[in-house]
Amino acid sequence: MIGHFNYAILGTGALGGFYGARLQRAGFEVHFLLHGDYEHVSQHGLIVESPNGDFALPSVRAYCDTAKMPRCDVVVVSLKTTHNYLLPKLLPNVLKDDGVVLVLQNGLGVEEEVARIVGAERVMGGLCFLCSNKIAPFHIRHLAYGEIKLAEYAANYQPQGITERMRQIAADFETAGISIHLEADLLFARWQKLVWNIPDNGLSVILDAQTDELMENASTRTLVEELMWEVVKGAAACDRQIPNTFIDHMLDYTLNMTPYRTSMKIDYDEKRPMEVETMFGNPLRMAQNNGVELSKIAMLYQQLKFLDEINCR
Amino acid sequence: MIGHFNYAILGTGALGGFYGARLQRAGFEVHFLLHGDYEHVSQHGLIVESPNGDFALPSVRAYCDTAKMPRCDVVVVSLKTTHNYLLPKLLPNVLKDDGVVLVLQNGLGVEEEVARIVGAERVMGGLCFLCSNKIAPFHIRHLAYGEIKLAEYAANYQPQGITERMRQIAADFETAGISIHLEADLLFARWQKLVWNIPDNGLSVILDAQTDELMENASTRTLVEELMWEVVKGAAACDRQIPNTFIDHMLDYTLNMTPYRTSMKIDYDEKRPMEVETMFGNPLRMAQNNGVELSKIAMLYQQLKFLDEINCR
Numbered sequence: 001m002i003g004h005f006n007y008a009i010l011g012t013g014a015l016g017g018f019y020g021a022r023l024q025r026a027g028f029e030v031h032f033l034l035h036g037d038y039e040h041v042s043q044h045g046l047i048v049e050s051p052n053g054d055f056a057l058p059s060v061r062a063y064c065d066t067a068k069m070p071r072c073d074v075v076v077v078s079l080k081t082t083h084n085y086l087l088p089k090l091l092p093n094v095l096k097d098d099g100v101v102l103v104l105q106n107g108l109g110v111e112e113e114v115a116r117i118v119g120a121e122r123v124m125g126g127l128c129f130l131c132s133n134k135i136a137p138f139h140i141r142h143l144a145y146g147e148i149k150l151a152e153y154a155a156n157y158q159p160q161g162i163t164e165r166m167r168q169i170a171a172d173f174e175t176a177g178i179s180i181h182l183e184a185d186l187l188f189a190r191w192q193k194l195v196w197n198i199p200d201n202g203l204s205v206i207l208d209a210q211t212d213e214l215m216e217n218a219s220t221r222t223l224v225e226e227l228m229w230e231v232v233k234g235a236a237a238c239d240r241q242i243p244n245t246f247i248d249h250m251l252d253y254t255l256n257m258t259p260y261r262t263s264m265k266i267d268y269d270e271k272r273p274m275e276v277e278t279m280f281g282n283p284l285r286m287a288q289n290n291g292v293e294l295s296k297i298a299m300l301y302q303q304l305k306f307l308d309e310i311n312c313r
Numbered sequence: 314m315i316g317h318f319n320y321a322i323l324g325t326g327a328l329g330g331f332y333g334a335r336l337q338r339a340g341f342e343v344h345f346l347l348h349g350d351y352e353h354v355s356q357h358g359l360i361v362e363s364p365n366g367d368f369a370l371p372s373v374r375a376y377c378d379t380a381k382m383p384r385c386d387v388v389v390v391s392l393k394t395t396h397n398y399l400l401p402k403l404l405p406n407v408l409k410d411d412g413v414v415l416v417l418q419n420g421l422g423v424e425e426e427v428a429r430i431v432g433a434e435r436v437m438g439g440l441c442f443l444c445s446n447k448i449a450p451f452h453i454r455h456l457a458y459g460e461i462k463l464a465e466y467a468a469n470y471q472p473q474g475i476t477e478r479m480r481q482i483a484a485d486f487e488t489a490g491i492s493i494h495l496e497a498d499l500l501f502a503r504w505q506k507l508v509w510n511i512p513d514n515g516l517s518v519i520l521d522a523q524t525d526e527l528m529e530n531a532s533t534r535t536l537v538e539e540l541m542w543e544v545v546k547g548a549a550a551c552d553r554q555i556p557n558t559f560i561d562h563m564l565d566y567t568l569n570m571t572p573y574r575t576s577m578k579i580d581y582d583e584k585r586p587m588e589v590e591t592m593f594g595n596p597l598r599m600a601q602n603n604g605v606e607l608s609k610i611a612m613l614y615q616q617l618k619f620l621d622e623i624n625c626r
Contacts, residue, residue, distance in 0.1 A: 203616075206519060206520075206616065207519075207616060207619055207620060207623075209619070209623070213619075213623065214619070217618070217619045217622055217623075218618075219614070219615040219616075219618040219619050220615060220616070220618075220619040222615065223612060223615040223616070295608055295609065296608065296609075296612055299536060299609055299612055301532070302532040302533060302535065302536040303516075303519065303520060303532075303533070303536070305530070305531075305532040305533075306520055306522070306526075306527070306530045306532050306533040307520060309530055310520075310522070310526065310530075
């Protein structure tokens with residue numbers, strides 16, 4: 001990879017559409033894969049509403065088939081993880097030989113899956129801290145935040161430190177106005193993000209609750225904290241030590257944040273499959289492979305699998 | 314207590330109304346305490362619809378104040394446990410010196426509460442296996458079953474064996490067509506009943522599910538079984554050994570039963586407070602006092618307390 005990178009966005013939703021549109025607006029060549037909204041976006045481009053300034057891209061490079069896309073330096077995976085079974089067909093078409101796949105998805109374990117398709121040396125992970133909704137087929141509403149934590153992947157999630165490739169991609173995103181934090185250890189970053197994601201996504205669906213309601217009630221406030229401790233225990237089983245102070249930090253953060261409908265709750269309410277396996281199943285299995293049971297998270301997982309089946313049948 | 318007993322029914326709902334009406338029809342003197350439905354029942358009596366035969370009692374002894382009731386030999390407590398805070402006011406008015414309070418409620422620990430009011434030697438417990446609904450203020454629909462397991466209470470739930478008083482009350486109920494099983498150990502019987510009550514009442518509310526749905530889904534089928542094992546562990550902490558075969562028996566029973574809306578789910582749907590403390594809180598605390606944590610049941614309890622607060626505010 002030399003000179004300016006070009007980008008493919010696999011999954012032009014609230015997240016992929018937002019980051020891709022920002023990159024295109026900054027002058028990068030961006031190719032958007034769409035499915036249901038392909039016609040709309042081909043004709044109308046994309047509109048982004050954002051507290052950082054609204055903008056429209058009347059024309060974007062839209063595709064409904066990766067066979068028609070050029071090979072790209074950076075292939076951003078921003079599908080819902082429930083569609084990851086498509087990746088073995090999508091990725092080989094669109095990734096340059098010296099290109100890299102950037103997994104911008106929730107949960108754990110997707111980089112391992114992608115590595116089996118394209119090789120571990122061509123995989124990176126990104127953790128997005130973004131509140132954004134798609135309110136119409138070509139209309140994205142960015143609500144808040146947007147930072148990405150970026151890290152290299154290697155077999156068994158061995159930490160890779162900060163590489164030149166990371167800096168190059170970070171520079172592109174920063175040019176597009178997206179703040180990037182470089183992480184030396186992808187698995188640490190992913191477990192750390194689960195400290196918030198597991199209790200709040202899980203309980204918001206199971207109890208039909210917003211984050212503020214969960215924190216106001218003494219019982220669920222305690223349960224949120226207990227679940228956070230279980231995530232820390234799971235991380236420790238994988239040799240990642242999340243400091244205890246991080247829990248207090250996340251509880252304060254949740255207490256002070258604007259009441260929020262979690263991404264899993266939005267999927268559930270819209271009758272879409274939930275990302276249960278990547279956000280709950282994979283962390284549980286990873287801890288279990290290291291000899292540690294996470295019993296409360298296991299129970300959330302069982303409850304969510306039940307609700308997911310009933311919701312989507 | 315000599316000769317024929319008279320009966321007071323504290324709480325004339327689907328359960329107390331059904332048993333009381335059966336006793337009156339068989340010729341016993343029965344005094345019914347009512348609250349919201351007092352006027353209706355005073356004027357119209359009670360109607361019972363049942364697969365064992367429908368019947369009407371055009372006139373019953375109805376009260377809205379225990380001060381106006383005669384003292385009785387057997388005082389049946391059939392309130393929802395969420396109204397048990399009333400018992401210290403209700404019981405002393407209506408219990409004969411040599412009478413007995415028969416607690417026909419769900420869960421654990423109520424006999425201990427009642428003993429603090431009237432003395433342990435005047436308390437018995439009964440476990441009802443009854444499907445019955447109140448479909449109008451004076452109209453009870455009995456759906457199935459009806460057996461009561463009857464046992465004496467003593468301080469710290471020390472087993473008391475089978476007493477003469479138990480046989481006398483059993484004879485009255487049998488005369489009224491209610492089948493009675495005499496139990497030597499009240500605490501054993503109560504824990505055993507929780508093997509079914511805890512998973513099915515809890516999960517039916519939290520997951521908005523019927524018993525057949527919980528058994529058809531592989532995740533919740535496993536969770537139901539794991540919760541049953543935790544109840545057995547709680548019983549063991551209290552020196553009550555529930556045989557392993559009982560779990561298989563209860564799973565088979567749940568698989569084969571007619572899909573059923575649990576009593577807790579009915580309360581939740583009707584926006585009434587749920588019996589969370591007696592069915593979940595007290596068993597948890599009793600196990601904990603004996604040094605055993607029941608972590609999955611604790612999580613159900615936390616989830617139910619949240620839903621109860623939201624539902625009733």
